[in-house]
Amino acid sequence: MREFFKYVFATVVGFVLSIVIIGVLCFVIVVAAVSSMSSEKSVAVSSNSVLYLDLNQPITERTPKNTFGNLPIIGNGGKEGIGLNDLLKSISRAKNDDNIKCIYINVTSPNTGLATMREVRNALIDFKKSHKQIIAYSEVYTQGAYYLASAADKVYLNPQGSLEFKGFKSELTFFKGTLEKAGVEMQVIRVGNYKSAVEPYILDKMSDYNRTQVTAYVNGLYNTFLTDIAQSRNVQKDSLYAIADDYKIQKAQDAVDFKLVDGLMYKDQILDELRKLSGRSKKETIRSVTINDYATSNSDKETGEDKVAIIYASGEISGGEGNDNQIGSERISRAIRKARLDDDIKAIVLRVNSPGGDALASDVIWREVVLAKKEKPVIASFGDVAASGGYYIACAADSIFVQPNSITGSIGIFGLIPNFQNLLTNKLGVTFDGVKTGKYADIMSTNRPMTAGEKFIIQGELNRFYDGFITRVADGRKKTKTYIDSVGGGHVWVGTDAVQIGLADRVGSFNDAIKSAAKKAKLKNYKVVEYPEVVDPIKSLLTDGTDKVKTYYAKQELGDNYLLYQQIKKVMGSSGMQARMPFEAVIK
Structure with missing residues (x-):
């Protein structure tokens, strides 16, 4: 009888839990549907409005569908984000919108890369041609925040606030000692002296090759940073370098004295300034519209039957479908193929923002780019990073x-095969035994060291594969394999250097690339269409909702250390040959 009641109780509990789960899912779907309907409505802009730019939110390649609003386990940590x-x-x-009188920038710590920031800065600088004012205000400016804010006509800082201006650094974390203590040997096979993605697992400091390339690329990024600020603030670049080098900005007034900001103000004073710029009296409420709401009224200005297709390739490269933040070879290949076979599409822009990833998946996408190029112009536009596999998929453009x-660059390849024998056998007492029908039946086994023959094969x-990589680049760039090998070997380059050595053609914006594609296709009137279709949030929740929850809470617990966790997880989860950038570039 006791067993009977136990099973009955378990059945009832299971039934109740099922009802609760189904109820929660129904609630989420209803909320999503209502939110989706409301988000489709464009926002009316009142006259004399201020366009409010929150540049702390995630800036991705494309605006995510905001079906779930600000639910933190679904979105970007509770932040909506904009493409x-x-x-x-x-x-x-807004430049030509009579209802928009000025732009107000709020930025403390931007959530995007330096190349994306530059695209935004240049758009703001172009906006100023309308003779409308842009003002920026913050209580704290990180270096990235100040880089964005410096494009404004007036930059203000809280009197008790701070402005970070100290120069760039790139710090790598090495795990060799940790692995040795754990009894794990990381067996490395690579092509290219600069392909340093493997170094954190076999060294305790940067190699001379890696130090050379990191020094070059960090200095290149810093040079662009200082040059752009110098032009916007009308301060000599050498002076800016000295200010950062001597750490002269230590309090708010220092930022005024060295002409990095125009004044120190509290928020109420900024609001009075915005009233004045937008033609409102001190007693009147400021009319404003957020950039997110304003974007809902965006439409393609161009007309005509002809189209230019933008293919967004964002994230790490892997086989399969992927998603909006991961390049799946099947999904991106299908999008390129669809654009190639559509007679109304006359040109293609491949927008790449990727550190690379799976080598085979990169080749699958490259093949579709080659086929598309035979039918119509293909122009590549690089965002923050297009390195290794990210460069591979675009080199035929x-x-x-x-x-x-x-x-960009990082033309090279590597493989990592961990050997857990010491950990499992010597420290935990786990042993292995078995039979095999061939000498190499257990090649790439992780419970013993590789043999000389296995190393030779791998x-x-x-x-x-590296020979194929440099061959594809040489064909696409119309260079010799010997030359590509000389600038390859895993070497990472900044954009200006990439143009100089022939890995890229010109410095230009995303819009410049679109205009170039239209010009090459001899189009005057055209529409812009975007592929692949943005992933539906409900489908994303049902397919990888658990991963989103785990990622969210991992970020909450680990904070800045989440990057280290992500790096270890990425390497341990990689299989096959990797065409991946040798390090994570994080500069704030």
Whole structure:
């Protein structure tokens, strides 16, 4: 009888839990549907309005569908986010919108890369041609925040606030000692002396090759940073360098004295300034519209039957479908193929923001770019990073556009095979035994060291793929394999250097690349269409909602250390040959 009641109780509990889960899912779907309907409505802009730019929110390549609003486990930590495409369109539209009287920038710590920031800065600088004012205000400016804010006509800082201006650094974390203590040997096979993604697992400091390239690319990024600020603030670049080098900005007044900001103000004073700029009296409420709401009214200004297709390739490269933040070879290949076979699409822009990833998946996408190029012009536009596999998929394009602070190159390949024998056998007492029908039946086993024969086979495979990599680049860039090998070897380059050595064609914006594609296709009137379709949030929740929850809470617990966790997880989860950038570039 006791067993009977136990099973009955378990059944009832299971039934109740099922009802609760179904109820929660129904609630989420209803909320999503209502939110989706409301988000489709464009926002009316009142006269004499201030366009409010929150540049702390995530700036991705495309605006995510905001079906779930600000639910933190679904979105970007509770922040809505906006796509660079919509952000640039909105600023351009505001330039000629009589209802928009000025722009107010709020930025403390931007959530995007340096090349993306430069796209936004240039759009703001172009907006100023309308003779409308841009003012920026913050209580704290990080270096990235100040880089964005410096494009404004007036930059204000809280009297008790701070402005970070100290120069760039790139710090790598090495795990060799940790692995040795754990009894794990990381067996490395690579092609290219600069392919340093493996170094954190086999060294305790940077190699001379890696130090050389990191020094060059950090200095390149810093040069662009100082040059752009010097032009906007009308301060000599050498002076800016000295200010940072001597750490002269230690309190708010220092920022005024060295002409980095125009004044120190509290928020109420900024609001009075905005009233004045927008033609409102001190007693009147400021009329404002957020950049996110303003973007809902964006539309393609061009007309005509002809189209230019933008293919967004953002994130790490892997096989399969991927998503909006991961380049799946199947999904991106299908999008390129669809654009190639559509007779109304006359040109293609491949927008790449990727550090690379799976080598085979990169080749699958490259093949579709080659086929598309035979049918119509293909122009590549690089964002913050288009390195290793990210460069691979674009090297066949007719022309490659970069920002001066884009990170690219890293033409090389590597493989990591961990050996857990010492950990499992010597420390935990786990042993292995078995039978095999061939000498190499257990090649790449992780419970013993590789044999000389296995190393020879795997190195040969990597050598063949690297030879194919430089061959594809040489064909696409119309260079010799010997030359590509000389600038390859895993070497990372900034955009300006990439143009100089022939890995890219010109420094230009995302919009410049679109215009170039239209010009090459001899189009005067055209529409811009975007592929692949943005992933539906409900589908995303049902397919990888658990991963989103885990990622959110991991970020909350680990904070800045989440990057280290992500790096370890990425390497341990990688399989096959990797065409991946050798390090994470995080500069604030």
